[in-house]
Amino acid sequence: MAMIDHWHPTIPSRALRCKPVGVRIAGRAIALFRTSTGETGALDDVCPHRRMRLSLGTVLNDRLQCRYHGWTFDTCGQGESPGTPKLHTCAESYDVREQYGLIWVKPRGVAAPFPQLDIAGYFPICVLQHQAQAPLETTLDNFCEIEHTPTTHAVFGYDLQRMHEVRVCFEPTETTVRVINVGPPKRFGWILRTLVGIGKDWTFNDDWTTYFSPVYSVYDHWWSDPKTGRESKVRWRIAVFFTPIDEHSTALTTLVYAKSTWPGPAGGLRLFRWLLRRNIDHEIDLDVGILNNLADPRPTIEGMKLSRFDRVLGLNRERIDRLYRQRESTSALPPDATKDCVPRT
Ligand code: FES
Ligand SMILES: [Fe+2]
Numbered sequence: 001m002a003m004i005d006h007w008h009p010t011i012p013s014r015a016l017r018c019k020p021v022g023v024r025i026a027g028r029a030i031a032l033f034r035t036s037t038g039e040t041g042a043l044d045d046v047c048p049h050r051r052m053r054l055s056l057g058t059v060l061n062d063r064l065q066c067r068y069h070g071w072t073f074d075t076c077g078q079g080e081s082p083g084t085p086k087l088h089t090c091a092e093s094y095d096v097r098e099q100y101g102l103i104w105v106k107p108r109g110v111a112a113p114f115p116q117l118d119i120a121g122y123f124p125i126c127v128l129q130h131q132a133q134a135p136l137e138t139t140l141d142n143f144c145e146i147e148h149t150p151t152t153h154a155v156f157g158y159d160l161q162r163m164h165e166v167r168v169c170f171e172p173t174e175t176t177v178r179v180i181n182v183g184p185p186k187r188f189g190w191i192l193r194t195l196v197g198i199g200k201d202w203t204f205n206d207d208w209t210t211y212f213s214p215v216y217s218v219y220d221h222w223w224s225d226p227k228t229g230r231e232s233k234v235r236w237r238i239a240v241f242f243t244p245i246d247e248h249s250t251a252l253t254t255l256v257y258a259k260s261t262w263p264g265p266a267g268g269l270r271l272f273r274w275l276l277r278r279n280i281d282h283e284i285d286l287d288v289g290i291l292n293n294l295a296d297p298r299p300t301i302e303g304m305k306l307s308r309f310d311r312v313l314g315l316n317r318e319r320i321d322r323l324y325r326q327r328e329s330t331s332a333l334p335p336d337a338t339k340d341c342v343p344r345t
Contacts, residue, residue, distance in 0.1 A: 003325055004028055005110045006214040009102045009241045009253040012127050016040065016103060020064060022055030025105070027246045030094065031055035032103060033075075035062035041075030042094035042105045048079060054091065100255050101127050112213055117239055122257035123269045125236070126277040130252040130284050131245070132291040136215065136324075137299035139250040140242050140316055142287055143217060146181045146206055147309040152290055155188045156221070156283050158204060168309055175323060177315045178209040185223060192279075195272060197233030197262070198223040210316060212323035216241040234260045234269070238280065248297075252288070256280055 003026040010023045010032060020033040022045050029045035031054040041064060045055050052068035059065070063072035063080075073079045077093035094105040097114065101124070106112055132139045142148065146166065149157020158166050158181075166183030185204035203226050208219040222235035236258035243251040258276060260268045269276070291297070301313050321329040 002026070003244055005107055005326075006112045006324065007097070007104050007106045007114050008214055008243050009104055010042075011103055011129070012101055013098050013103055014101070018059055020055045020057060020059065022053060024245045026244050029053070029055075030105060031057075031064065032096075032105075033059050033064045035059065035075065037062065039075055040096045040098060040103055041073075042096045042103075043073060043077050044092040046091075047071060048089045048091055049081070102253065102255075115211065115214065115216060115239075115241075117218065117255070119237060119257045122237055122259050125256040125258050125269065125273050126280075128252075128254040128256065128277075128281050128284060130254070130288050132250050132252060132288045133248065134250060134291040134294060134297040135247055135299045136242055136244045136250050137313075137317055137320060138294065138297045139252070139291055140210070140215060140217075140320075141310075141313050142291055143240055143242070144177075144179060144208070144210060144312045144316060145309040147307060148290065150186060152286050153186065153283050154286065155186065155192065155279060157186050157206075159184045159186050170311055170315065172315045175319065176209050176211055177312060177319065178207070179312050181206040192275075195234070195268075195275075196223065199225055199230070202226070202232070210312075210319075212319045214241060214243065215320060215324055233262050234258060236276070252284065254280070254284060 008025045011021060015021065016032055016034050020031050023030050023032060031043050031045040033041050043054055043064065045053050047054055047066045047068065049066065049069060049071050052066050054064055054066055057065045057067045060072060063074050065072045069083065071079055071081045073091050075093065077091040079089040079091055081087045093108060095108050097104045100117065146157055150160035150163060162184040166181055168179065168181045171178040182203050182205050202223045205222050205224060206219065208217045210217040217240050219238045220235065223232040224230060236256060239255045241253040243253065245251050256276065258269050262268060306313065318329045321327055
């Protein structure tokens with residue numbers, strides 16, 4: 001089993017029409033195409049004849065036709081040559097699924113679980129795509145600690161002056177890592193505060209769990225009154241999938257869902273979906289801006305001076321190595337990384 005041997009999100013379903021699209025996952029180029037009946041095919045993006053990119057071809061009679069010499073391939077990769085009709089060939093094909101508004105691919109014959117998102121009661125807001133010039137582990141690091149939120153983010157996260165008050169705790173299992181953060185929120189404009197329904201002296205809650213086949217984190221964000229436990233009108237659940245493009249860059253596919261207690265679970269959200277979409281898109285751009293400017297984006301944590309928020313880095317790496325890359329763990333967590341990682345009260 002290798003990095004490719006999982007279900008990977010690729011592009012939104014609506015982005016695949018009559019023209020094939022080329023994507024890259026874990027160093028492998030894949031051509032996606034759609035037939036006239038709506039069926040989706042995924043083939044290695046190289047023609048077995050003379051290695052032309054199949055994604056530059058066209059769809060003809062529900063087959064992907066190579067632009068070079070016109071050989072055609074069905075969704076299972078079975079190929080035919082118009083010039084030599086008795087010559088048959090086969091392009092490597094993938095299992096394809098369309099779910100959550102996305103096209104997902106997995107190598108055939110690989111037993112990997114399809115990600116199950118618990119989104120009952122949530123209203124779909126948007127699907128976002130970004131790309132970071134950093135390896136998988138380094139990209140995930142940024143999305144799994146909140147110490148960067150006061151200085152990196154616009155709205156989301158915690159107040160820098162009161163960062164020492166933020167409580168963080170870790171709940172790892174064999175296959176997942178949950179991180180729970182509670183503390184004084186960053187300040188932002190009254191319009192957004194009113195729309196979301198945030199009271200004075202409320203806390204911001206950021207509670208997420210990371211899974212490792214494929215690698216993705218599901219975040220719950222909400223504000224609450226620490227005295228009464230009362231919650232903001234709106235809360236959201238965001239799933240971010242981290243897909244290695246190659247060893248140096250990572251695709252981020254974000255599925256945003258939200259629910260609102262006023263006026264009804266979707267009424268207000270339907271009106272303000274554009275606002276939520278714009279804000280979350282901007283916040284992820286800010287993350288990508290940081291990742292693209294690291295002096296050293298290598299995934300190793302040896303030699304880093306880690307804080308109480310960073311224990312998750314080692315926990316995630318061990319599971320990426322074991323569950324995603326299927327190899328012996330190459331990262332040892334420095335002893336001082338676990339210092340002060342228990343929740344503060
Ligand atoms: S390279 Fe594709 S048909 Fe020749
Ligand atoms: Fe961030």
